[in-house]
Amino acid sequence: xxxxxxxxxxxxxxxxxxxxxxxxxxxxxxxxxxxxxxxxxxxxxxxxxxxxxxxxxxxxxxxxxxxxxxxxxxxxxxxxxxxxxxxxxxxxxxxxxxxxxxxxxxxxx
Amino acid sequence: xxxxxxxxxxxxxxxxxxxxxxxxxxxxxxxxxxxxxxxxxxxxxxxxxxxxxxxxxxxxxxxxxxxxxxxxxxxxxxxxxxxxxxxxxxxxxxxxxxxxxxxxxxxxxxxx
Numbered sequence: 001x002x003x004x005x006x007x008x009x010x011x012x013x014x015x016x017x018x019x020x021x022x023x024x025x026x027x028x029x030x031x032x033x034x035x036x037x038x039x040x041x042x043x044x045x046x047x048x049x050x051x052x053x054x055x056x057x058x059x060x061x062x063x064x065x066x067x068x069x070x071x072x073x074x075x076x077x078x079x080x081x082x083x084x085x086x087x088x089x090x091x092x093x094x095x096x097x098x099x100x101x102x103x104x105x106x107x108x109x
Numbered sequence: 110x111x112x113x114x115x116x117x118x119x120x121x122x123x124x125x126x127x128x129x130x131x132x133x134x135x136x137x138x139x140x141x142x143x144x145x146x147x148x149x150x151x152x153x154x155x156x157x158x159x160x161x162x163x164x165x166x167x168x169x170x171x172x173x174x175x176x177x178x179x180x181x182x183x184x185x186x187x188x189x190x191x192x193x194x195x196x197x198x199x200x201x202x203x204x205x206x207x208x209x210x211x212x213x214x215x216x217x218x219x220x221x
Contacts, residue, residue, distance in 0.1 A: 034210070046209055089152065093207065093209075097142070
């Protein structure tokens, strides 16, 4: 069946460094992906999305890269800040969202 | 624009009872989806409603049901609660045209 998976359950980075969170998917027909950030006690918050007609999309301090050949996407956060500490999910959007397990980003001061 | 709202935020029930959760989508959004989040299973899709019709359904037993009203507000119901139903229940709204889904804060359900 379809699945979305994250490579690392936890990522620890120094404040000011760049963070890279990876995600793999299995369905080659998948064409729309969303990254969400979830802080403790809150619902997932939209960060950025990308469709399969793009390889890269940039937002404010975030970049998503999509490699359809190897079915992999990544979220890059520039100059990571303490407020970026959260659980990050990638999700495939086919009308219903299929989520990966999440990567916990810890930012060390 | 106001975000997605969910009520109640916290709920404690006992096994065998039933529960109804409510979700108000972002103004103008016609699609409401429901998800269950647990530490063991992560985020799992329950069902989606669009224009008062269930359009998509996940792999949950029939004890889990929902409905949507003409103003796009949605409710989900869980009957005959089991301990394993303890979870954070999230709803998300979107325009319905394979667009971004925006989440509410969730309802934390504890079944004793």
